[in-house]
Amino acid sequence: MITQRTLKAPVRASGIGLHGGRQVHVSMLPAAINTGIVFRRTDLSPVVEIPASALLVGEATMCSTLIKDGVKVATVEHIMSALFGLGVDNCVVELSSPEIPILDGSAAPFIYLLQSAGVVAQAAPRRFMRIKRKVEVVEGDKVARLEPYEGYRLSFGIEFKHPAFKTSAQTCALEFTTANYVKEVSRARTFGFMGDFEVLRSRNLALGASMDNAVALDKYRVVNPDGLRYDDEFVRHKILDAVGDLYLIGAPLLGAYSAYKSGHALNNQLACAVLKDEQAWEWTTFADEATAAPAIVSMHARAA
Numbered sequence: 001m002i003t004q005r006t007l008k009a010p011v012r013a014s015g016i017g018l019h020g021g022r023q024v025h026v027s028m029l030p031a032a033i034n035t036g037i038v039f040r041r042t043d044l045s046p047v048v049e050i051p052a053s054a055l056l057v058g059e060a061t062m063c064s065t066l067i068k069d070g071v072k073v074a075t076v077e078h079i080m081s082a083l084f085g086l087g088v089d090n091c092v093v094e095l096s097s098p099e100i101p102i103l104d105g106s107a108a109p110f111i112y113l114l115q116s117a118g119v120v121a122q123a124a125p126r127r128f129m130r131i132k133r134k135v136e137v138v139e140g141d142k143v144a145r146l147e148p149y150e151g152y153r154l155s156f157g158i159e160f161k162h163p164a165f166k167t168s169a170q171t172c173a174l175e176f177t178t179a180n181y182v183k184e185v186s187r188a189r190t191f192g193f194m195g196d197f198e199v200l201r202s203r204n205l206a207l208g209a210s211m212d213n214a215v216a217l218d219k220y221r222v223v224n225p226d227g228l229r230y231d232d233e234f235v236r237h238k239i240l241d242a243v244g245d246l247y248l249i250g251a252p253l254l255g256a257y258s259a260y261k262s263g264h265a266l267n268n269q270l271a272c273a274v275l276k277d278e279q280a281w282e283w284t285t286f287a288d289e290a291t292a293a294p295a296i297v298s299m300h301a302r303a304a
């Protein structure tokens with residue numbers, strides 16, 4: 001059986017929020033079968049729980065923010081990406097402020113924490129959402145779509161008129177497995193242009209941004225003294241974000257995602273379009289792994 005999974009033990013970290021710039025403590029806790037991923041604001045009394053659902057994304061300008069009854073959890077995409085990366089179905093994420101810490105700007109610190117905790121199988125089948133027909137959202141020249149595929153595949157194209165992008169590939173594709181994700185995508189950091197920085201700050205965004213948690217570009221080049229982690233780190237980060245944004249659908253997908261110039265807002269439109277079109281997908285479980293395509297069995301390595 002392909003089963004649900006949770007953490008073996010709680011793990012904790014602290015850091016600052018990218019946009020709010022505030023210190024935040026975050027804990028990832030084991031959770032029961034069928035919990036899904038749930039965020040819990042422990043700084044509020046009484047505490048407020050917000051399920052990780054695409055339908056609760058209330059803001060998606062620079063990051064994906066969940067809002068329920070006026071309570072926010074901002075910048076959920078990288079932790080969601082890491083949780084999906086390691087195949088965690090059930091987890092409670094406690095946080096002491098409205099924004100998930102940015103840490104190094106990638107999913108790697110969350111991967112490290114989750115690997116330290118360990119992932120365990122639970123005695124219930126994992127429920128996959130199998131895409132049965134194409135769902136596509138378009139906004140100007142931006143596109144994001146999901147199509148039928150027995151496995152999980154992501155491809156992304158970006159285009160920036162900037163010298164630093166001329167020397168690096170602007171398309172990237174990932175046949176999703178934990179190993180591929182961890183090696184090829186999880187270390188890619190968020191990036192930003194110095195020219196946009198003052199504008200963002202004037203709108204109370206990017207208050208916590210620095211070269212410790214983002215790749216910064218001036219007019220000509222990458223400013224970070226250590227350069228890039230991958231030659232095409234920018235487009236790899238877009239795949240990292242898409243994995244997190246799509247996990248807000250609430251289940252692992254069987255399908256092929258392809259996008260051009262998409263971002264959090266369009267990814268969220270796609271996730272909501274899928275959830276609202278019940279003819280476009282079906283639930284499926286694999287009581288017997290032998291009936292699953294190899295690409296599905298190998299998505300997440302076997303848990304202990």
Ligand SMILES: [Zn+2]
Pocket residue numbers: 077078190237241
């Ligand atoms: Zn990101």
